[in-house]
Amino acid sequence: MENELFFGKINPKKIKHKRSIELEVQSESQKSAMIFLEIIREKFPVKIENQKGNVKNAVSIDKMVDHLKEKVVLQKGEEERFYALIREKMYYKVSYFVKLLYNVNGNPITFTDLENIFYFDDFLRTSLSRLLPSIEQFVKSSLNNCLLEKYDNDSLIYLNEKLYKHNTESNKSKLNDVLSVCASEISEVSNSNDAVKHHIINHGGNIPLWILFDTITFGKFNMLVTCMDRKVRRYWIDYMKLNCQYSDDFEMSAKSLPSHLQTVQILRNSASHLSRIYGKVFTYNPGIRPSDKYWNKISIESFNKPDPSVQIHSLFSGLISAKYFYQCMSNTEVNKWNKFIEKLDNKMTEIKYLNSNGYMGFPENWKAMLLIV
Incomplete structure (x- = not known):
C-alpha cells in the first residue's frame, strides 16, 4: 500500500516562540490526521563540523x-x-x-x-549612523514618487507584475517570497503603527505604496528593488537625477543600483550595531564595473590600480556608494555630506599610525573623489 501524501499549513507567527506544535493535515482522499512537530532550535555550545578545543578561560582586568x-x-x-x-x-x-x-x-x-x-573609529561610526538614514529616506521617497507618477497614481502598483522580472518561474517565486515577507512585516507592526492599522481596518487590508515603503525595513525594501525590472530601475535613476546638480560623477546603472543600495544598508547596519568600522573588511559588493571612471580616478602611489577584490570591500567603496545617492539630494543634505568629508580629512591628518589605504581603502586623492562639488 502506498503512503498517502498529507497537506497542512503552519502560521509562522504561531511557532515563533514555541518548542512544539500540533498540526492538522489532510490528504487528497480527505483523510485527516494530527501530527506532532518538535521545533529544533540552536543552543549552546554552538556546533559545527571539525570542532576542537575547550572554552577559553577569562582573565582578570589586571592581567589584560x-x-x-x-x-x-x-x-x-x-x-x-x-x-x-x-x-x-x-x-x-x-x-x-x-x-x-x-x-x-x-x-x-x-x-x-x-x-x-x-x-x-567612534567618529566614523557615529557619523555614518547620522548620515546614512537620510539615504534610506530619500530612496524610499523618490521611488514612491517615481512609481506613482509613472503609473497614474496607482497606490497598489507594487502588486502589479509588470514592475518586476517575471519571465521565469524562479523570478515569480522570488517575487512572491519577497511580497510575503513584506506582508508579514506589515501585519507584525499593525498593532503599534496607527497608519498601518487604519488601512487594515478601514481599507480592506490594502496598504498603499507610501505606507508600505515607510513601514518595511531598508533590507526588505532593497529585496523588492532587486526583483524590479531593469527598465523600472532606469526610470527611477532618471527620476533621482532630475534635480541633481552634481550628476557628472553619477556612475550608477540599472543593473548596479541594487548592489549600491545593499552596500549602504550593510554600512549603516555595521555603524548602528557598534561594529568596528576602521580596519573592517565589509561583505558588500557594490557594482563598480572595471570600465567605470572610479578605477581611473583612484590615485595610489604604490601601484597603478588597486586590487578590485580588496578595494571593493573597503570603507572607501562604501562611501562612494553613499556619495552617489547624496549627490542627488538637496543642497542641505549635500552640505552635511561635505562637512563630514572635511571633518574626516582634519581627523586623519591629526592621527599617527593610521593606515588609511590598507585598512580603509583610501587612495591619495580620496577627498577629491568623495567631495560633492
Whole structure:
C-alpha cells in the first residue's frame, strides 16, 4: 500500500516562540490526521563540523592591562584611563585596535596613539549612523514618487507584475517570497503603527505604496528593488537625477543600483550595531564595473590600480556608494555630506599610525573623489 501524501499549513507567527506544535493535515482522499512537530532550535555550545578545543578561560582586568602594556607605553597618570577604556569598551575591542596601529618605523606606541585610533573609529561610526538614514529616506521617497507618477497614481502598483522580472518561474517565486515577507512585516507592526492599522481596518487590508515603503525595513525594501525590472530601475535613476546638480560623477546603472543600495544598508547596519568600522573588511559588493571612471580616478602611489577584490570591500567603496545617492539630494543634505568629508580629512591628518589605504581603502586623492562639488 502506498503512503498517502498529507497537506497542512503552519502560521509562522504561531511557532515563533514555541518548542512544539500540533498540526492538522489532510490528504487528497480527505483523510485527516494530527501530527506532532518538535521545533529544533540552536543552543549552546554552538556546533559545527571539525570542532576542537575547550572554552577559553577569562582573565582578570589586571592581567589584560599587563598584556597590553607590553605593546603600549603608558605615561604617568595614564594607567587609570587605560583601565577605564577596557572597562567601558571591552578588552577584546581595545586589544584589536592595538593590532591596527600601523607602526612601520617600530616607534613606541603610546596610550594617546591607541586612544586616538579608537575614538577615530567612534567618529566614523557615529557619523555614518547620522548620515546614512537620510539615504534610506530619500530612496524610499523618490521611488514612491517615481512609481506613482509613472503609473497614474496607482497606490497598489507594487502588486502589479509588470514592475518586476517575471519571465521565469524562479523570478515569480522570488517575487512572491519577497511580497510575503513584506506582508508579514506589515501585519507584525499593525498593532503599534496607527497608519498601518487604519488601512487594515478601514481599507480592506490594502496598504498603499507610501505606507508600505515607510513601514518595511531598508533590507526588505532593497529585496523588492532587486526583483524590479531593469527598465523600472532606469526610470527611477532618471527620476533621482532630475534635480541633481552634481550628476557628472553619477556612475550608477540599472543593473548596479541594487548592489549600491545593499552596500549602504550593510554600512549603516555595521555603524548602528557598534561594529568596528576602521580596519573592517565589509561583505558588500557594490557594482563598480572595471570600465567605470572610479578605477581611473583612484590615485595610489604604490601601484597603478588597486586590487578590485580588496578595494571593493573597503570603507572607501562604501562611501562612494553613499556619495552617489547624496549627490542627488538637496543642497542641505549635500552640505552635511561635505562637512563630514572635511571633518574626516582634519581627523586623519591629526592621527599617527593610521593606515588609511590598507585598512580603509583610501587612495591619495580620496577627498577629491568623495567631495560633492
